[in-house]
Amino acid sequence: MNEQRSPIKADRRQTRRSRARLTLPLLGPAFVAAVAYVDPGNFATNTTAGARYGTLLIWVVVSANLMAMLVQWLSASLGLATGKGLADVCREQWSRPVSLGLWLQAEVVAMATDLAEIVGSAVALNLLFGIPALPAGVIAALVAMALLQLERRGYRRFELAIVGLLAIILAGFLYSAFRAGGDPSGLIDGLVPRFDGSQSVLLAVGILGATVMPHVVYLHSALVAKRPGERDVASIRKRLKASRTDVLVALGLAGVVNVAMLWVAATLLHDLPGKTVDTLEGAYSAFGDVAGMSTAVAFALALLASGFASASVGTYAGQVIMEGFTGWRIPLLLRRLLTLLPALLVLGIGVNPTAALILSQVVLSFGIPFALIPLVIFTAQRSVMGQWVVSRKATAIACVVATVIVSLNVLLLIDLLG
Numbered sequence: 001m002n003e004q005r006s007p008i009k010a011d012r013r014q015t016r017r018s019r020a021r022l023t024l025p026l027l028g029p030a031f032v033a034a035v036a037y038v039d040p041g042n043f044a045t046n047t048t049a050g051a052r053y054g055t056l057l058i059w060v061v062v063s064a065n066l067m068a069m070l071v072q073w074l075s076a077s078l079g080l081a082t083g084k085g086l087a088d089v090c091r092e093q094w095s096r097p098v099s100l101g102l103w104l105q106a107e108v109v110a111m112a113t114d115l116a117e118i119v120g121s122a123v124a125l126n127l128l129f130g131i132p133a134l135p136a137g138v139i140a141a142l143v144a145m146a147l148l149q150l151e152r153r154g155y156r157r158f159e160l161a162i163v164g165l166l167a168i169i170l171a172g173f174l175y176s177a178f179r180a181g182g183d184p185s186g187l188i189d190g191l192v193p194r195f196d197g198s199q200s201v202l203l204a205v206g207i208l209g210a211t212v213m214p215h216v217v218y219l220h221s222a223l224v225a226k227r228p229g230e231r232d233v234a235s236i237r238k239r240l241k242a243s244r245t246d247v248l249v250a251l252g253l254a255g256v257v258n259v260a261m262l263w264v265a266a267t268l269l270h271d272l273p274g275k276t277v278d279t280l281e282g283a284y285s286a287f288g289d290v291a292g293m294s295t296a297v298a299f300a301l302a303l304l305a306s307g308f309a310s311a312s313v314g315t316y317a318g319q320v321i322m323e324g325f326t327g328w329r330i331p332l333l334l335r336r337l338l339t340l341l342p343a344l345l346v347l348g349i350g351v352n353p354t355a356a357l358i359l360s361q362v363v364l365s366f367g368i369p370f371a372l373i374p375l376v377i378f379t380a381q382r383s384v385m386g387q388w389v390v391s392r393k394a395t396a397i398a399c400v401v402a403t404v405i406v407s408l409n410v411l412l413l414i415d416l417l418g
Helices: 002-026 029-038 040-053 058-082 086-093 096-129 133-152 155-180 185-189 198-211 214-226 233-268 280-291 293-326 332-349 353-379 382-388 392-417
Strands: none
Touching: 029 058, 029 155, 029 214, 029 233, 029 293, 040 096, 040 198, 040 233, 040 280, 040 293, 040 353, 058 086, 058 198, 058 214, 058 233, 058 353, 058 382, 058 392, 086 096, 086 214, 086 293, 086 353, 096 133, 096 214, 096 280, 096 293, 096 332, 096 353, 133 155, 133 293, 133 332, 155 233, 155 280, 155 293, 185 233, 198 353, 198 392, 214 293, 214 353, 233 280, 233 382, 280 293, 280 353, 293 332, 332 353, 353 382, 353 392
16 A cells, blocks of 8 residues: 555655746745835834834734735736736826826835835944944945846846845844743734724834835836746746745745734833833844843844845835836936935934834835725726736725725824824
């Protein structure tokens, strides 16, 4: 009996290996997009949320990550079905004034993105090496440009560099979570949807803005579309299956990091007497006092890796957005300078970095509908997607997601104006 089963098991193992060899080369775009879901803005919002409210907003992090999986899968599907990025499809399907309006708001979002990434990198460099804020911001920008040069030598090199930085972020927070300990029941309690005053709503919207990132909605579709590959039915079907795996794995890891961020802050920093812990600098100091310098250094190294990776991805996304909406292509150095200036201004005048980061995430949250609504519309249209049009069920869920995001933003706006 064992002799009969062995060949069957061997065949199954061989089949799995063959599938892995076929799938692995197709993975990567979602990992580039996933960087935006663990950028310095996430550090600021998740650390602040954990320090102020404990595990209260865990449910927001989990919900936002599930939304992100759906959004990035839709983005990848659009890129594969049309061979074009979302911005390109907007320019083709809608009038020029509409496209230009979407482009202008996307540029504001790009500036908010750069603010989070450069400020976060500068804070990490200052914590680790004592480098002043403004020079640290310039260093971060130069590193991001260096990473982007890898993409010119082949998309795979850039993707592998990003995956390596993601691994550093994940390792840093898994180590911190291990050191933090804590009661796992708090995680379960945090899954119950609720708020605690208007400030918790503001943080929830910030978490949403830091998790469902509009610029990578545009970028992911373009990355998938630009990948070399056949356009026949069988090839697109295979790549769609690989994209689902890509999104699930990459965004799943990003979700683990985000939950770990909030969990570590909730366990070590919540209700800590006599300390200001709802800033990145305060959190670093408190981590060192409560759990040892190794935990603080792990936090700062993860923040640094996050800033470097997300700054390069943000610049890449900005180029894709401009080219898609307008047809213009400018040198990456000029692209970098356009969105870098607000971040350097914030660093130069000494604005509180954590407050600036959280505000940037709120701006990003307001930009989400302008990327998400066109994405939902186009992926539901057979005239755009052909036979790869998404199901009505997926479209209905995406509509609910868009409604939730817009509703939260309206609630925040009423609170701020009130």
